[in-house]
Amino acid sequence: MNSWLRHMMAALQAEAGREMVRLAAQRLAAALEAAGTLSLPDVARRLGTHRVTVWRWARCGRMPAVRVGHHYRVPRDIVEAMLAPVDVATDPGGQWRCPAPGCPVAYATAAALAAHLVLAHSTGAPKKGGEGEG
Numbered sequence: 001m002n003s004w005l006r007h008m009m010a011a012l013q014a015e016a017g018r019e020m021v022r023l024a025a026q027r028l029a030a031a032l033e034a035a036g037t038l039s040l041p042d043v044a045r046r047l048g049t050h051r052v053t054v055w056r057w058a059r060c061g062r063m064p065a066v067r068v069g070h071h072y073r074v075p076r077d078i079v080e081a082m083l084a085p086v087d088v089a090t091d092p093g094g095q096w097r098c099p100a101p102g103c104p105v106a107y108a109t110a111a112a113l114a115a116h117l118v119l120a121h122s123t124g125a126p127k128k129g130g131e132g133e134g
Contacts, residue, residue, distance in 0.1 A: 004051040028068060037066065037073035040085050057111060066116045 040058060044051040044053035058065035058072040065072040090096055096113040100121050107113045 025069065030064070032068065032073050036076040038076055038079060040065075040072050040074065043079050047082065048075050062109050063111045075118075076116045078111075080113050081118045082111060 038046070040054045041051045043063075044054040047054065048068075054063065054074075057063035057066075057073070058074065062080055063074060065074045088100075091106060095108060096110055098105045098113065098116060099106075103120070105116060105120075107116060
């Protein structure tokens with residue numbers, strides 16, 4: 001087989017591989033959207049903040065998010081909990097206290113408290129343990 005033919009076959013195989021990766025990424029994005037996740041621009045629109053701010057929150061862990069390739073996805077429940085009015089108080093140290101009766105946790109950010117409310121109290125079972133993440 002001459003070198004030109006080998007080169008063309010290699011190029012076609014590489015293109016087929018890229019196409020398979022693209023299709024797999026599309027399927028994964030569709031599955032994540034069906035599972036109730038939002039993209040960071042969608043989260044920023046809902047929260048009324050800039051998309052870069054939301055990206056920074058996801059990157060540093062202030063907002064729970066799943067990284068898929070170069071993109072982050074945020075569970076819809078987390079965003080809805082952040083938008084829902086909750087009667088919370090902060091302690092003298094500025095920590096956000098959980099409003100659930102008997103729940104001793106406190107968090108440094110409102111986003112972390114919202115995640116706790118969704119994850120620990122949406123099923124009705126309070127989270128056991130000590131202080132929350134800071």
